[in-house]
Amino acid sequence: xxxxxxxxxxxxxxxxxxxGCWLLLCACSDTTLYRAGRDYFPxxxxxxxxxxxxxxxxxxxxxxxxxxxxxxTCTVLYRNFxxxxxxxxxxxxxxxxxLASGYGETLEARFGLVYxxxxxxxSVWQDEFFDTLLVRGDTIYFSHSLAGRVAxxxxxxxxxxxxxxxxxxxxxxxxxxxxxxxxxxxxxxxPGVGVVKRQTxxxxxxxxxxxx
Amino acid sequence: xxVALTLVLVSGLDIGGHVGAAFPTGGLERAHGTSxxxxxxxxxxxxxxxxxxxxxxxxxxxxxxxxYHLSLHEVTASLGYEFLxxxxxxxxxxxxxxxxxxxxxLGTGQESGWPNAFLIGLKFVQREGRSRLAAGLDNRLFIANxxxxxxxVIADLFSIQAGVGYVF
Numbered sequence: 001x002x003x004x005x006x007x008x009x010x011x012x013x014x015x016x017x018x019x020g021c022w023l024l025l026c027a028c029s030d031t032t033l034y035r036a037g038r039d040y041f042p043x044x045x046x047x048x049x050x051x052x053x054x055x056x057x058x059x060x061x062x063x064x065x066x067x068x069x070x071x072x073t074c075t076v077l078y079r080n081f082x083x084x085x086x087x088x089x090x091x092x093x094x095x096x097x098x099l100a101s102g103y104g105e106t107l108e109a110r111f112g113l114v115y116x117x118x119x120x121x122x123s124v125w126q127d128e129f130f131d132t133l134l135v136r137g138d139t140i141y142f143s144h145s146l147a148g149r150v151a152x153x154x155x156x157x158x159x160x161x162x163x164x165x166x167x168x169x170x171x172x173x174x175x176x177x178x179x180x181x182x183x184x185x186x187x188x189x190x191p192g193v194g195v196v197k198r199q200t201x202x203x204x205x206x207x208x209x210x211x212x
Numbered sequence: 213x214x215v216a217l218t219l220v221l222v223s224g225l226d227i228g229g230h231v232g233a234a235f236p237t238g239g240l241e242r243a244h245g246t247s248x249x250x251x252x253x254x255x256x257x258x259x260x261x262x263x264x265x266x267x268x269x270x271x272x273x274x275x276x277x278x279x280y281h282l283s284l285h286e287v288t289a290s291l292g293y294e295f296l297x298x299x300x301x302x303x304x305x306x307x308x309x310x311x312x313x314x315x316x317x318l319g320t321g322q323e324s325g326w327p328n329a330f331l332i333g334l335k336f337v338q339r340e341g342r343s344r345l346a347a348g349l350d351n352r353l354f355i356a357n358x359x360x361x362x363x364x365v366i367a368d369l370f371s372i373q374a375g376v377g378y379v380f
Contacts (some may be wrong), residue, residue: 033323034366037239090275118243123321
């Protein structure tokens, strides 16, 4: 009798534990900590991305060797075989911006902030550069600013698949040299992949292949 | 009769607090540093078994000088078993489930959620009079059912804790 009672109690406990586990599993759809632990801009040597932009294809690859630019060790990213120089720390990702005037004089050559890390919904950042240059006897006021904002967390579908927990980043870039050019673009960054979609006024650039 | 029943129910009940160090792993270590963990617990012992309801708080800072911060509040229900049970001490293994509130913030940015976790622990326990001391290791495996990916461990928080309790 006593062993039968113990058996019944045991099965009740097991049932309660199973019900608790089932409830927990059903409730598990929160991915806040998943996003907190993922790399949204991996620059792994040898990685390759292929994007479709209308009928054109953009090809990106990370070089296996690094270079030193202005005393900073940076990763070389080839965009359609043209080099771009990036630095990545724990709190930011910077790109080496090189802009020249119509006469060929260098207006800007520096590492500018592109992404503030870690990405958190609602966070904003801005990078500004000002300079006054003398070009062929004329004084030119030059400025370059890039403002970014983490606007949303979305799922993105491309030919490479569906990517979940993507951050949508809205950017506004302004160059004054001395004419003002303002461009707006949006990027979607997927965990462990990087940019999966880029939207500009000219159209959408979508990831079609990623290799690492 | 009521007093006797109350005494029976209360005997084995303990209440206490604990402190420790939390070490983010499983991807979290990329952007988060080590932090202190603070908590309070309510336990009920019955022989080698002990059920516990605990609250824990930890605030993980960013890895570099940054205003980034991850706050984690959790309520844990666990069941422990002293596989080594001696009159004054024992070694306990515990397993449980945890549910909590997580908030990430950076400047004006803020995102929050309700993560869930499985907990496993190993503790050394010492009992003397009305005091109960415990020191050991806890590992929280955060799980999520990601769209299109299925159920998976998404983060891991390992901690070393020590606590003291008053036994009624």
